[in-house]
Amino acid sequence: MEMTVIISNHPLVQHKLSILRNVNTEPKKFRQLVRELAALLTYEATSDLATTPVDVQTPLAVAHCRELKEKIGLVPILRAGLGMVEGVWELMPSSEVWHIGVYRDEKTLKPVQYYNKLPVEPRVQVCLILDPMLATGGSAVATADILKTWGVKKIKFVGLIGAPEGIALMEKHHPDVPIHLAAIDDHLNEKGYIVPGLGDAGDRQFGTG
Template identity: 75%
Template sequence: MSNVYASHHPLIAHKLSRLRDKKTEPKKFRELVREIAGLLAYEATADLATVPIEIETPLETMTARQLQEKIGLIPILRAGLGMVEGIWELMPSAEVWHIGLYRDEHTLQPVEYYNKLPVDPRVSVCLILDPMLATGGSATATADILKRWGVTKIKFVGLIAAPEGIKAMQEAHPDIDIFIAAIDDHLNERAYIVPGLGDAGDRQFGTG
């Protein structure tokens, strides 16, 4: 799993434990998703390219650094929406482009229903955002879409992954790094991550 980065940060571990708790209500659940997403994005963007710029501090002129690459956030609807705000707080200039996919309950395959990407990409780095990397179907399909769009630097940022989803993503897109808060045990017969946290979309939006 050389391209999989499971966080060992104690803040993430603490917040994730509260996120998993079935007693956590939607408002607090949304807050935790936002906070964990921001912490993971901090780790996922550690290798972004910068360029030197000349600035003036209150004391003197100096050479500082600014980001060279333009970032796009790609939340997979609907559960990925909750991760955007936490990352926007760190990178307010990031563009957000939505991809709508749902998992067919019979085939467990992703079905695309929404895609409003412009004709040509305006960003050089894309972060795919989805709380759960379960079967890997939605993540791999989104990566396919982004590569056809013309983006070459893509990363996946999620909260919890199953080994099955990681394997699917690595086989389909071995060049995409995976940043995750935790790797769980397995998928159950309904393709839910165990022990997991239930349906991330339902728990965020109170629709469960």
Template identity: 70%
Template sequence: MEGLHISNHPLICHKVALLRDIQTEPKKFRELIREIAILLAYEATSDLGLSPVTVTTPMGQADGATLAEKIGLVPILRAGLGMVEGIWEMMPGAEVWHLGVYRDEKTLRPVQYYNKLPVAPTVQVCLVLDPMLATGGSAVACIDILKRWGARRIKFVGIIAAPEGVKTLHEAHPDVPIHMAVLDSNLNEIGYIVPGLGDAGDRQFGTG
């Protein structure tokens, strides 16, 4: 599917199986979300720009590189919060901007309720974070907001996607790469991914 990048890393496959398991309790679920997010972000950021630098080692001079682009992490509340910590450990200089978007259970349409973006963009690359890409409505709404804000380079990073959500996101924003761990079968009649893992927010925060 165009624009979609599915990881086949063995560690991700192993951790996703544990994440899906109905017996996995919230503490372990949060740990797995964090670990999978680290691995996915590693792959999603493989094309970041670099600037050359020379550093002094105990044995002399060495040529190296530093990141040339500033990164913003944009978790879609609330489930996306679980992906921030791990990625932040890898990129401690990343800024974190929160967007609150929930899916109306009757209409399945996104509803924005929180926006903490600054007046103008302060980063060159935005990673939109949400474990589940189901209908795609929340992802599209979030990226709409970021583009109106002035973001020029955006990537979506999630864990489990439905084909319907990928199609919706790609049609609305064909310039946004989609990085996922798994592409599942379909959505059911109430908009949940099958086989999926249930509600990622509820399972993280023990509210299911």
């Protein structure tokens, strides 16, 4: 199975990404841009969600409409993924949010899971993994592993910037998980950071850099 990688060329996405990358963008503005970009990218990522017919009574007559058929779960990878949740929630306020904590060991660059409170049985049919940076890909692969073991059948990854190395790792382990990004950058440096990237997305959101 060939992996699907979708890069948004929407003018608003590319404009906001340019401001997000800027080293002089302060944390408050950075957080706002992450929310806005998350909403725009999720809008595109959810274009194929299943719907079902529903009749709605308007003040004048009955309108034949459609509503989402599947329940959506948002899975932000802690901590950087937290900043994307609010943007997606504005579009889908009924979505459930499940946190998965995975950090990257600075020496091995391998993912280490430290938090997972998923219930025994999934209550959602579709999960969106949210993480601004798809760098080494280890955290994304580990999260997709967890969700598939949990029983979720449809998974998508929504991020802001990806590196070729991270995309390749996802393609190797989860070719059935589409990846939605605003950009694919050049490479990873020796510390596992995306170049040119935007720095540490968690530090820049929370002012801890």
